[in-house]
Amino acid sequence: MLEHRDRLQEELFVAGSLRELIPDDHVLVGVDRVLDLSWLRGEVAGCYDLLQGRPGIDPEAAVRLMLAGLLLGIVEDRRLLREAQVNLAIRWFAGWRLHERLPDHSSLTRIRQRWGAARFLSVFERTVLQCVEAGLVKGDLVHLDATLIRADVSWESLVRVHLDAVAEANEEGPAGGGNAGGGGRPGKTKKISRTDAQARMATSHRNHRLEPSYKQLTAVDGAQGVVLDAEAVSADIHEGGAALEQLDRIAERTGLEFATVTADKAYAYGRNYAALEARGMRAVIPPQRTGRSGMPMERFKYDALNDLARCPQGRILRPAARYAGGRFYRARRADCQACPLKSACVPKSVKARSLMIGDGYPALLRARRRHRRRLDEDRAAARSHRARVEGVHGEAKARHGLARAARRGLDNVAIQAYLTAAAINLKRLAKALLRAWLRGMSAGNACTAAIAAFICATRQRMQPPARMAA
Numbered sequence: 001m002l003e004h005r006d007r008l009q010e011e012l013f014v015a016g017s018l019r020e021l022i023p024d025d026h027v028l029v030g031v032d033r034v035l036d037l038s039w040l041r042g043e044v045a046g047c048y049d050l051l052q053g054r055p056g057i058d059p060e061a062a063v064r065l066m067l068a069g070l071l072l073g074i075v076e077d078r079r080l081l082r083e084a085q086v087n088l089a090i091r092w093f094a095g096w097r098l099h100e101r102l103p104d105h106s107s108l109t110r111i112r113q114r115w116g117a118a119r120f121l122s123v124f125e126r127t128v129l130q131c132v133e134a135g136l137v138k139g140d141l142v143h144l145d146a147t148l149i150r151a152d153v154s155w156e157s158l159v160r161v162h163l164d165a166v167a168e169a170n171e172e173g174p175a176g177g178g179n180a181g182g183g184g185r186p187g188k189t190k191k192i193s194r195t196d197a198q199a200r201m202a203t204s205h206r207n208h209r210l211e212p213s214y215k216q217l218t219a220v221d222g223a224q225g226v227v228l229d230a231e232a233v234s235a236d237i238h239e240g241g242a243a244l245e246q247l248d249r250i251a252e253r254t255g256l257e258f259a260t261v262t263a264d265k266a267y268a269y270g271r272n273y274a275a276l277e278a279r280g281m282r283a284v285i286p287p288q289r290t291g292r293s294g295m296p297m298e299r300f301k302y303d304a305l306n307d308l309a310r311c312p313q314g315r316i317l318r319p320a321a322r323y324a325g326g327r328f329y330r331a332r333r334a335d336c337q338a339c340p341l342k343s344a345c346v347p348k349s350v351k352a353r354s355l356m357i358g359d360g361y362p363a364l365l366r367a368r369r370r371h372r373r374r375l376d377e378d379r380a381a382a383r384s385h386r387a388r389v390e391g392v393h394g395e396a397k398a399r400h401g402l403a404r405a406a407r408r409g410l411d412n413v414a415i416q417a418y419l420t421a422a423a424i425n426l427k428r429l430a431k432a433l434l435r436a437w438l439r440g441m442s443a444g445n446a447c448t449a450a451i452a453a454f455i456c457a458t459r460q461r462m463q464p465p466a467r468m469a470a
């Protein structure tokens with residue numbers, strides 16, 4: 001006997017909750033168990049006039065809608081609202097019933113403009129705190145890295161302008177970049193986009209072409225891959241120069257001082273090594289190779305006590321002018337002119353050798369020596385770096401749409417970065433909760449103390465999946 005389905009139903013009637021129609025292992029069901037946005041209404045109340053105007057969209061529902069889109073890899077508002085029209089899971093997660101009309105896509109744009117990036121940063125920071133409270137962040141190891149996000153502009157929108165115009169654009173917005181100043185370089189030009197003046201041309205590899213981009217500075221905990229920081233900045237900003245500020249942000253956000261920091265060669269500056277040493281943190285950052293042409297830098301000995309350098313011939317190079325991030329050291333012209341190594345050491349165009357020695361150079365030398373020893377713990381931390389932070393970048397781009405900015409302007413990219421990082425943390429939290437339940441069930445007792453404390457804190461949301469409860 002065969003069943004017959006009548007496809008010409010005139011109306012839809014659902015007895016019970018939409019939740020019963022959604023599988024227990026759906027990503028939105030898992031995230032709903034750990035998502036707590038009850039604080040949000042109070043946080044954004046100041047953005048609305050409570051006495052006049054049409055009632056705004058429930059703030060929690062709006063953020064849930066945005067998070068649902070990112071969790072399912074839908075970043076454009078129009079596409080998200082079209083999908084929500086027919087997707088039961090999104091409707092249930094965001095709180096719209098089947099017969100209720102969804103808001104217009106432009107409402108989400110207005111919400112982002114009205115709240116500003118700071119409110120979305122709060123959403124992300126709360127997920128970090130939840131992960132810390134649940135014991136997912138250990139505070140042993142943090143991985144720093146940066147990734148480029150392709151700006152939402154076309155190639156046709158790019159124009160070449162003078163650097164002074166770029167500097168003016170930077171002053172208008174928060175996209176101020178380290179290399180953008182035009183002072184002292186008359187006639188220099190740069191490409192910018194007419195449709196997104198804050199995007200900058202950048203590339204992640206010297207063999208790849210430059211693309212209009214933003215940059216995300218990312219920090220990931222080494223234990224479970226929780227995202228601790230996801231700051232969108234102009235692609236002009238160098239990640240190595242922003243590392244200490246980033247570590248300060250993480251310490252303030254989590255209340256933890258990490259024992260070990262890993263990063264790639266872009267962070268290998270003497271001042272970073274020195275600052276990390278001063279904070280008692282172990283830096284697993286491979287030093288950059290020094291130039292091989294001429295007399296290599298390693299042949300010179302730096303005497304930190306007397307603040308001078310000695311060349312292979314034993315001559316003294318004394319401190320000269322400062323530059324941003326270090327100081328020049330110069331040999332005497334008479335010493336170099338009479339030196340048998342002059343042709344290998346001094347370029348033809350100058351009379352005496354000079355060295356550029358960056359701040360924190362002694363710490364850089366110690367880091368080089370440590371790197372040469374190839375300690376097992378350093379190698380393990382470096383391996384973890386690749387899996388964790390680069391894994392997070394891959395996950396954010398491949399599954400949550402961060403490969404390309406969905407909207408224009410640094411604020412919009414920052415909102416996208418915060419919500420994507422929040423979505424990743426919520427997935428980690430949901431997974432940990434499920435693991436804790438499974439462990440508790442198999443061990444015949446409750447889950448770990450930290451997870452149990454977290455469950456107690458948000459008890460009303462922590463109903464086990466129906467399938468597991470049965």
Ligand code: SF4
Nearest residue numbers: 311336339342345353
């Ligand atoms: S050229 Fe000058 S700096 Fe170089 S080895 Fe000779 S004396 Fe020293």
